[in-house]
Amino acid sequence: MDIFAPLLQYLISGLTNGAIYALIALGFGIIYNATTIINFAQGEMVMLGAMAAISFYHLHPSLPLAFAAGMGVVTVVGVVFERLALRPVKDPSPITLIIITVGGAVFIKGAAMMLWGKDAYPLPPFTGNVPIYLGTATVLPQNLWVMGLTAALVLALEAFFRLTLAGKAMRACAYNNRAARLMGISAGRMVQLSFGLAAALGAGAGILIAPLTLGVYDMGLMLGLKGFSAAIIGGLGSLLGGVLGGLVLGVAESLATGFISSGYRDAVAFLLLLLVLFLRPQGLMGGGK
Amino acid sequence: MLKIRNLHAFYGSVLALSGVTCHVREGEVVALIGANGAGKSTLLNAICGLVRTQGEVKFQGKNVAGLAPEDIVALGISQVPEGRQLFAPMTVAENLELGAYLRFRRGHKKEIAQDLEHAYGLFPRLKERLSQKAGTLSGGEQQMLAIARALMARPRLLLLDEPSLGLAPIVVEDILSTLARLRDEGLTVLLVEQNARAALKIADRAYVLETGRIILSGAAQDLLQDRQVTRAYLGKDYKEFTEGR
Ligand SMILES: Nc1ncnc2c1ncn2[C@@H]1O[C@H](COP(=O)(O)OP(=O)(O)OP(=O)(O)O)[C@@H](O)[C@H]1O
Numbered sequence: 005m006d007i008f009a010p011l012l013q014y015l016i017s018g019l020t021n022g023a024i025y026a027l028i029a030l031g032f033g034i035i036y037n038a039t040t041i042i043n044f045a046q047g048e049m050v051m052l053g054a055m056a057a058i059s060f061y062h063l064h065p066s067l068p069l070a071f072a073a074g075m076g077v078v079t080v081v082g083v084v085f086e087r088l089a090l091r092p093v094k095d096p097s098p099i100t101l102i103i104i105t106v107g108g109a110v111f112i113k114g115a116a117m118m119l120w121g122k123d124a125y126p127l128p129p130f131t132g133n134v135p136i137y138l139g140t141a142t143v144l145p146q147n148l149w150v151m152g153l154t155a156a157l158v159l160a161l162e163a164f165f166r167l168t169l170a171g172k173a174m175r176a177c178a179y180n181n182r183a184a185r186l187m188g189i190s191a192g193r194m195v196q197l198s199f200g201l202a203a204a205l206g207a208g209a210g211i212l213i214a215p216l217t218l219g220v221y222d223m224g225l226m227l228g229l230k231g232f233s234a235a236i237i238g239g240l241g242s243l244l245g246g247v248l249g250g251l252v253l254g255v256a257e258s259l260a261t262g263f264i265s266s267g268y269r270d271a272v273a274f275l276l277l278l279l280v281l282f283l284r285p286q287g288l289m290g291g292g293k
Numbered sequence: 294m295l296k297i298r299n300l301h302a303f304y305g306s307v308l309a310l311s312g313v314t315c316h317v318r319e320g321e322v323v324a325l326i327g328a329n330g331a332g333k334s335t336l337l338n339a340i341c342g343l344v345r346t347q348g349e350v351k352f353q354g355k356n357v358a359g360l361a362p363e364d365i366v367a368l369g370i371s372q373v374p375e376g377r378q379l380f381a382p383m384t385v386a387e388n389l390e391l392g393a394y395l396r397f398r399r400g401h402k403k404e405i406a407q408d409l410e411h412a413y414g415l416f417p418r419l420k421e422r423l424s425q426k427a428g429t430l431s432g433g434e435q436q437m438l439a440i441a442r443a444l445m446a447r448p449r450l451l452l453l454d455e456p457s458l459g460l461a462p463i464v465v466e467d468i469l470s471t472l473a474r475l476r477d478e479g480l481t482v483l484l485v486e487q488n489a490r491a492a493l494k495i496a497d498r499a500y501v502l503e504t505g506r507i508i509l510s511g512a513a514q515d516l517l518q519d520r521q522v523t524r525a526y527l528g529k530d531y532k533e534f535t536e537g538r
């Protein structure tokens with residue numbers, strides 16, 4: 005009983021962080037599927053989502069509006085980023101493009117610092133701060149919002165890929181790019197769509213986490229790396245894998261923090277990453293593509 | 294309908310087509326035969342905009358060389374690529390739907406439903422397997438799906454790259470008779486085949502491609518009798534058959 009009591013608490017905070025990692029991981033996977041590159045600017049979309057929503061909330065204090073506007077603006081940023089930084093590249097080898105995304109991340113972070121300064125800003129929790137008691141553990145309403153909205157976003161994404169023509173076209177491109185082009189599916193348009201989607205998911209993650217952690221210009225790097233680790237752990241490009249990778253990583257971090265020391269928190273991600281790369285390089289759900 | 298003049302294609306600095314000139318008239322079945330590596334697939338991909346080229350490719354009077362593949366599909370050219378290239382993890386129904394991708398985007402829903410019925414008429418086995426994953430179909434069924442998928446774009450010109458590859462003779466027969474039926478319905482066909490005898494049987498005219506050049510052309514009947522063709526391509530068929538390739 006003694007050990008079980010904190011366990012539940014750790015699970016709650018682990019699953020909350022894990023949900024955030026999952027959203028970021030899905031963005032990595034979507035862009036990987038469309039382009040076979042890793043977009044290291046993905047973490048900055050998370051930061052931009054949080055900061056944009058905070059700014060919108062200052063202009064007009066409505067959380068749903070701030071949420072939607074934040075996601076919308078960052079979606080545009082994602083698409084424009086692809087258009088301006090990646091599309092014009094003359095020699096579009098994956099390694100060149102990946103290096104550009106690293107540069108893009110540094111640039112976006114710098115621009116955010118000029119725009120918002122180095123201060124951390126709060127965003128109010130979506131429905132108050134009154135904790136809910138589950139036996140000895142407590143849950144904040146924001147924890148539930150994070151988990152619930154993440155689940156909703158994941159389901160919406162799955163429905164998009166299964167049910168809409170654009171979603172099926174994106175899958176087709178990932179399975180067989182050449183054949184997709186022979187069907188008249190424009191590879192460029194799919195890449196654009198993938199950047200938009202990934203940015204939207206990242207922004208959603210940033211806005212969900214902001215009430216728990218504050219928003220600050222340099223929050224993107226660590227969250228991006230965690231999301232990247234989650235994507236690799238789960239299996240890059242797999243939707244279920246991204247979700248699972250995120251949750252596993254979040255819970256593992258939280259258990260390490262609780263039972264060992266908070267100093268080990270960030271090491272856990274990279275330890276898990278290495279473990280997966282050694283034992284199962286395609287990730288938990290990866291099909292070995 | 295399709296006119297190709299002095300077409301060159303390169304992979305890096307390697308020349309894969311050197312000065313190909315050929316044409317396909319409306320309503321014809323034209324066969325393109327040649328050994329491995331002759332450049333047959335390269336020619337089809339060049340027509341579809343997947344390979345960079347120099348030279349002229351005219352489709353219905355319009356120069357299509359240099360257009361993006363999606364624009365060429367929109368003009369009415371579909372390809373059934375070598376090795377089927379299905380979307381293996383997707384269902385038969387999804388593969389067919391994606392074949393009509395551009396037309397869905399233009400909102401031609403009603404016509405698409407008609408074309409689906411038409412495809413099921415050609416290949417009844419596909420209708421029984423709509424929710425099956427394309428990758429789990431038999432080889433013959435996969436080829437049928439690849440053809441049906443290409444037809445869903447409602448092409449005027451259908452390019453087929455070795456549809457008989459790896460199929461039992463009886464299935465090959467089936468597929469070739471389907472092509473003949475499509476021709477009778479007014480479709481124009483450019484058929485690449487290593488199985489030269491079968492191709493020449495249903496074709497009106499044929500070209501023989503060797504190391505990136507057209508070395509011979511004429512009526513299919515004449516080529517069937519041609520000594521050079523018989524030795525180089527028809528004889529090989531027989532040898533491959535006895536060796537159980
Ligand atoms: N992507 C590529 N990169 C480099 N060279 C290529 C590429 N594709 C084809 N080639 C070369 O171009 C030449 C023509 O190839 P192509 O595939 O058009 O031949 P093919 O007539 O279709 O042969 P097969 O009957 O084996 O399918 C070959 O020498 C081949 O090695």
Ligand SMILES: [Mg+2]
Pocket residue numbers: 333334335375454
């Ligand atoms: Mg070939």
